[in-house]
Amino acid sequence: MQHIYGCLARVRTRLFSTSLPRSCLDSSDKPTVLDRRRSTIPPQARIRYIAEMLDLPESYIASKTVFKRPLVVKKIRYLLSIGCSQQQLRSGRFTYLKFSTERIKELTKPTADSDGKPNFENILGDNFETCLNRGKNDMREDVARLLNVQESDLTSVHFKSIKAKTLLPKIKLLLSHGIEASEIFKAPYVLRHSNKNLLKACETLKKQGVEKLKISEISMEIQKKPESLPEITSKLSALLGISTKKLEPFVSNIICSPKAMVPKVEYLIKEGFDCYDITEHMARLSMIQLPSIAEAVSSLQSIKGKDLYIHDVIHYASSNLKGRLNLHEYDLTAKKLAKMLNIPSDKLKMKFFPRRIHQTTLELRDKMELLEKSGFTIDAMRKCPLVLLHDSHILEKYLEELPSVPELQPYEKWMKDQGKLIHALEYIIEKDL
Numbered sequence: 114m115q116h117i118y119g120c121l122a123r124v125r126t127r128l129f130s131t132s133l134p135r136s137c138l139d140s141s142d143k144p145t146v147l148d149r150r151r152s153t154i155p156p157q158a159r160i161r162y163i164a165e166m167l168d169l170p171e172s173y174i175a176s177k178t179v180f181k182r183p184l185v186v187k188k189i190r191y192l193l194s195i196g197c198s199q200q201q202l203r204s205g206r207f208t209y210l211k212f213s214t215e216r217i218k219e220l221t222k223p224t225a226d227s228d229g230k231p232n233f234e235n236i237l238g239d240n241f242e243t244c245l246n247r248g249k250n251d252m253r254e255d256v257a258r259l260l261n262v263q264e265s266d267l268t269s270v271h272f273k274s275i276k277a278k279t280l281l282p283k284i285k286l287l288l289s290h291g292i293e294a295s296e297i298f299k300a301p302y303v304l305r306h307s308n309k310n311l312l313k314a315c316e317t318l319k320k321q322g323v324e325k326l327k328i329s330e331i332s333m334e335i336q337k338k339p340e341s342l343p344e345i346t347s348k349l350s351a352l353l354g355i356s357t358k359k360l361e362p363f364v365s366n367i368i369c370s371p372k373a374m375v376p377k378v379e380y381l382i383k384e385g386f387d388c389y390d391i392t393e394h395m396a397r398l399s400m401i402q403l404p405s406i407a408e409a410v411s412s413l414q415s416i417k418g419k420d421l422y423i424h425d426v427i428h429y430a431s432s433n434l435k436g437r438l439n440l441h442e443y444d445l446t447a448k449k450l451a452k453m454l455n456i457p458s459d460k461l462k463m464k465f466f467p468r469r470i471h472q473t474t475l476e477l478r479d480k481m482e483l484l485e486k487s488g489f490t491i492d493a494m495r496k497c498p499l500v501l502l503h504d505s506h507i508l509e510k511y512l513e514e515l516p517s518v519p520e521l522q523p524y525e526k527w528m529k530d531q532g533k534l535i536h537a538l539e540y541i542i543e544k545d546l
Contacts, residue, residue, distance in 0.1 A: 162186060168199045179207045188214055195221065195231045259284045261294045283308055290315045290326055300328040310335045345371045352378050353388040363395045377403050384410055386423060394423040405430045455491065480505055484535075487512045493535045500539040511542055 163180055164171045166189050174180050188210055192202060209217065221231045257264040259281070283304050287297055297303065303311070314334040318326055343357075346364045350357045352375070364371060377398055381391050391398070398406070409430035413421055480501050484494060494501065500508070 159186065163189065166190070166193065166199070167202055169203065177207070179210055182210055184214060185210055188212075188217055191217065192221070192233075197231070197233055201233060255281055256284065259288065259294065260298045262298055266298075279308055280304065283311060286311055286315070287331075290319075292326055292328065292331075296328050303328050303332055306332075306335050342371060345375065348375050349378055352382060353392060355388060355392060360392065363392050371399070373403070374399055377406060380407060381410075381423070381426075385419065386421070390423045394427060397427050398423070401427065401430045456495065476505070477501055480508060483508055483512075489535055497535045497539050500535055500542070503542055507542060511538060 160171050160174045160180070163169075163186065164174045166186075167174075179185075189202065191214065193199075212220070221233060223230055253264050253267055257267055260267075283306075284297060286308060287303070288294065306314075311331065314331045315326060317334055318330060323330065342364060346357050346360055349364065350360050353360065364374075374395065378391060380403060381398075382388065406426060409426045410421070413425055413429055417425070480503075481491075481494060483505060484500075485491075
């Protein structure tokens, strides 16, 4: 019996994953897997099904973002089921898919003018834009009254990207928190934020002791994305199998976004890297984006195999983000550069890649040659390696101006001491930037 039920289930799945005849497209059909949200539908099956329903090439369906919207299949099936032809559905730019299913049902209800037949003109004809903005146009009078302006003063900016049903509640919310109507009228962009975010921002600012709220402060508060370090530490702790107490010092040293470390750690663990090795290099890993890490791991595995360490990945990614150097070229250049600076090659990265991880060793060598031509020795560069983090065109500009910099005129002896002069160069560049 179970075998029979299994066969029937497979037949049913196969039936609804291919083209259906018009007689099967009844609005009372039970929802199938193709009626669910796109996240649960195989992309290729979805594209094929929509293409068959609209009688269009699969390549065309795949190229249009409008067909990636959720519940598109359900909307098209409904329109076909009430008598809308494939030609009618293809006649527009598929903008009717912007409506919700309930809205489509409401707009296509039979009217006296349509002789009891579904009215497709509202979603497929010239009335589309009118219907799309009908909700906002109906409440222009209420919006004008709340903002204490004339209806003619309102422009499309006050309604752009805002759902009609949420517009009035947002205005009332801001007015209830002491925001002046004139301020809302002058800065309608604030109404594009959700009601929930507006309320949360107002409450947060009130708790911080702000007596008179301003639109600019509310917008800045909403745009803030505070990252909860304890929460991120807990996630990393679960992934690495290390207690949060031991992990906290490493997480606090993360230079870039701590939140972005979670997917990086997940990827590295999946690739078989040691958890303690990942933890020790967490600060430097945070400065490299995940695609660059993945590219480095893939390239190194093809050269060295699976026996890799995190510092190999960091060295390769930091010197090869643009894919211009392979591993052997990187090693050769690093050794040359270390020899030029007279420092161990394994300390090269710690000195010269603290901020600009995407700087390659070739770029660094070119800048050293530029400084040498300007009279600076290798010993001077070792004293101030940060100057090598600036782009070549910036160095060229300031090297030309350096002799005539007003700040250096009282200190003639600085012009003779290269160690002090290169520090002065770094100071002037940083101050201007």
